[in-house]
Amino acid sequence: MTPKISQFLAEKQPATPCLVVDVDAVEERYRALQAALPLARIYYAVKANPARPILDRLVSLGSSFDAASWEEIEMCLDAGARGEDISFGNTVKKVSAIRCAWEAGVRLFVFDSEEELDKIARHAPGSRVYCRLLVDNYGAEWPLSRKFGTTVESARELMLRARDLGLDPYGLSFHVGSQQIETDSYEMAISRVAALVSDLSAAGLDLRMVNLGGGFPIRYREDVPDIDTFGEAISVAMRKHFGNALPEMLVEPGRFIAGAAGVVSAEVVLVSKRGREDGPRWVYLDIGRFGGLAETEGEAIRYAIRTARDGEETGPVALAGPTCDGADILYERSPYALPLSLESGDRIELLNAGAYVSTYCSTRFNGFAPLAEHYI
Amino acid sequence: MTPKISQFLAEKQPATPCLVVDVDAVEERYRALQAALPLARIYYAVKANPARPILDRLVSLGSSFDAASWEEIEMCLDAGARGEDISFGNTVKKVSAIRCAWEAGVRLFVFDSEEELDKIARHAPGSRVYCRLLVDNYGAEWPLSRKFGTTVESARELMLRARDLGLDPYGLSFHVGSQQIETDSYEMAISRVAALVSDLSAAGLDLRMVNLGGGFPIRYREDVPDIDTFGEAISVAMRKHFGNALPEMLVEPGRFIAGAAGVVSAEVVLVSKRGREDGPRWVYLDIGRFGGLAETEGEAIRYAIRTARDGEETGPVALAGPTCDGADILYERSPYALPLSLESGDRIELLNAGAYVSTYCSTRFNGFAPLAEHYI
Incomplete structure (x- = not known):
């Protein structure tokens, strides 16, 4: 608990139950993640806490945003984010939501299936797309793997199809699960992604981006590795697997920033x-x-x-x-x-x-x- | 799906997702339960669906209400229910909620612990109280037993204490679990309650009410016994265990009425x-x-x-x-x-x-x- 929150609770004794958030602490966490992964662009996972004061502060810090719905995109726009700063990061999107996002200038969309890719091609033509890979969520306290992500073989096929559909086959993503306490998970996922990037390059398709997802843990009752440990493990793995041809890196922290x-x-x-x-x-x-x-x-x-x-x-x-x-x-x-x-x-x-x-x-x-x- | 709902969906094509409720069907269900258990007074479990049109219809039918919070009590009052038609049926109540309820004329409160009983005695003096017994929830698809209810021994002690605290020791309740498909569960619970009523009577305390809870099932994918089967099983068990000295009976259906x-x-x-x-x-x-x-x-x-x-x-x-x-x-x-x-x-x-x-x-x-x- 930050001193500001302690003081607020002591002085105001607000009616319970309530949530009290120190927006300066949000900024500190954003900066700590930036320092730990200086080459990565931060897309705050709005779903973690979409409160306007948090979005305002992050906009002022130059953050980008990972939105789960058209409604979340609207919240970001209202807070001053630009369409180009927003990733529509839900693999399950209504056609109406894709259309609204595209009209608002959003040009970055995720998918993990053929039907979704076709929807994006039709309703957000020419956009950048990235495919979510299925990865092991071992070590995560809130796993996400059964519902999202596709196989390497299918991702390969879909990225080639994305090009044929006139989209920009931009990159790949994965998510190791939320509150992930094992740095190994990132290393394993990065090696899978790198192998597919190399395979697609041989097929004439050069991807430029890796979205590392979120999942960075915070302390609840037990200690967790600090963010620099994750930053170091990710940087080492990226260099090992991509050498000097480092792609753009995106991260989608939610819990780490707001929690x-x-x-x-x-x-x-x-x-x-x-x-x-x-x-x-x-x-x-x-x-x-x-x-x-x-x-x-x-x-x-x-x-x-x-x-x-x-x-x-x-x-x-x-x-x-x-x-x-x-x-x-x-x-x-x-x-x-x-x-x-x-x-x-x-x-x-x-x-x-x-x-x-x-x-x-x-x-x-x-x-x-x-x-x-x-x-x- | 009732014909009225089919027609509404076909004609209006309302934006999804949405819930469509046929309020006439609510009335039919209320009447069916009344017919199956003519001696029981129906306290609709507001938590199942507190929408105003449902409360309005049930008020017009003379229903009573089982409320889980002061806020639910307010909804019932706004719909025209009187304080005396409302049971504050949550074993966990804030002092402020007990006080508001008492001031609004609510005189029926549940408890399953000493601390709660003392809170009621202090903030709703003289009210009718009933103690929730722990019973087996075997057969329920949505069990409720771990969190609520006390033992027969403790209930006995607490009902005597209620009298000493100036409260009206009115009766006992149990809940066999929601979407309960076994009629046996009611029979077993009623036999436990009857034994305690008889034991307390020997100790000079005559209880006048048994609250049978809710739990009556509705059809999802599988057939369930119809409400008359439950009504019959309950009536038989009540007569078997109470003979001609039948206490007042309350039921708290929620799912059965609104589902x-x-x-x-x-x-x-x-x-x-x-x-x-x-x-x-x-x-x-x-x-x-x-x-x-x-x-x-x-x-x-x-x-x-x-x-x-x-x-x-x-x-x-x-x-x-x-x-x-x-x-x-x-x-x-x-x-x-x-x-x-x-x-x-x-x-x-x-x-x-x-x-x-x-x-x-x-x-x-x-x-x-x-x-x-x-x-x-």
Whole structure:
């Protein structure tokens, strides 16, 4: 938690649940990534947190943007980004969205299938396209591999088809999975990409870009390798596989930029043993899986939790949200321990929760209003 | 799909994705449940679908309401329900919510723990309270048992404590789990409740109410027992265990009332093999787990799907939503087959999808607007 967020929470005591993001911390993270990968162009993954103050700051820093929908493209344009700074990075796009994007000056589109490529050729003629490769997501706490990406053989065929369709066959992308803690994953993916680039070059097609995706991890409860470690591993792998013919590099960080810049402030609604003396205490918060903490599904993302009673004796707890839904349980198997004196009305904080929270939250499940947001 | 919904979709071709609910069908379901359980008072579980036209219709029919939050209570009051028609049915309530409810005339509160009971005693003095018992959720497609309910021993102690705290120890509740397809579950739960009622009576405390919860199933892809079968099983069990001293009975249907009254209309955004000839086709829709279909988590609720090409030759598919999230997969293991000719731009319908859709949907994940709703 940054000093600015601590001070804001202490002085304002905002109604809970709410998300508080330090926009200066967003800038720090952007600069840290830039320093770690000076040759890469940063396309902020808007989906991680599309709040206007974040987009404004990133526009002022010269960032580019990775958008998942026409609506996200509009948000970037509204914040002052130009069409040419935006990548339409969803492999699944409605025709109407492709058309709107093209009319707004977006010229960079991803695909991983023939039908999508044909849609882009027809509705965004002449655009730069890149093909998403299927890569192993081993090591990622929030994997993405089953749904996206195609095989090397198919990517080869589709890039040649892209040329035949009058598109600009610009490059290749992959995504090692979100909250990826293994640098190896990037190295393996880069070697696959390089082999295909070389193969296509022999076929007369010179690709100029590699999109390394995102996935850079942040600290939740455990330490993760720092961004310089990833930067170094990626640079070494790129040089090893591409030599002096380095292609343009793109990265699409979301969690890395917004995650560590934010805190969720919540309240304990109930502490209960519910008649089972041998079980853990159940601690119910005023935010749960449907109030924004969607990434606790399967207990994948395990937020660090701070209470005002830290330092006192603790005991094991299960943590759940405030809705009547049995699936609204945050942590039951992951070992969490909280102060024994914790009670209804206590405030708690979930740290490094600036990404993938505000937009996941439900419109009004169980009647609860969407998560309040403060950008400071 | 009701004729009214078919006609609306055909004539209006509303933009997708959207939910279309036939409010007359809501009324039919309410009446069918009333006929199956004539002695029970119906508390509609607002969380299933809190849309104003549904609440209005149910108020006009004399329904009572099961609310999960102060916000849901307000919705009921706005629709003309009286405080005395509302049960605050969430075992996890903020003090501020209890206070607002009490001031609005709500006098019926659930609890399953000592801390919650004490909160109710302090902030809703003299109210009727009922204790939620932990029961087996075997047979439910959307179980609720780990998070809610207490043991028989603890319930006994808490009901006596309720009296000592000046509350009205009114009854007991249980929930067999949502989309429960086994009538046995109700019978087992009723026998547990009856034993505790009898035990407390011996201790000088006469309970007057049994809340049977909800959970009544609707047809998705498979047939389910009809509501009369549940009504009969419940009536038989109640008579067996309570004899002539039948307590008041409450039921809290949500899915049963709203589910079968609605259809989700969606569009195919992409059909793709993504380079793997041996795998299924992937069909990407413009609605997924974060656009409202949250109950497809773990492929728990398996909606029946209708296309305009039904009758043509089919092949296996995996179904996914439109976001860049790898978790946004609807069905990958459940065997779904759709027409081989299906393509981008085709409209499809998810049947019996009127419950637990509109409110689960995210505020704007990946930039997508919340699900549009039409009540006809």
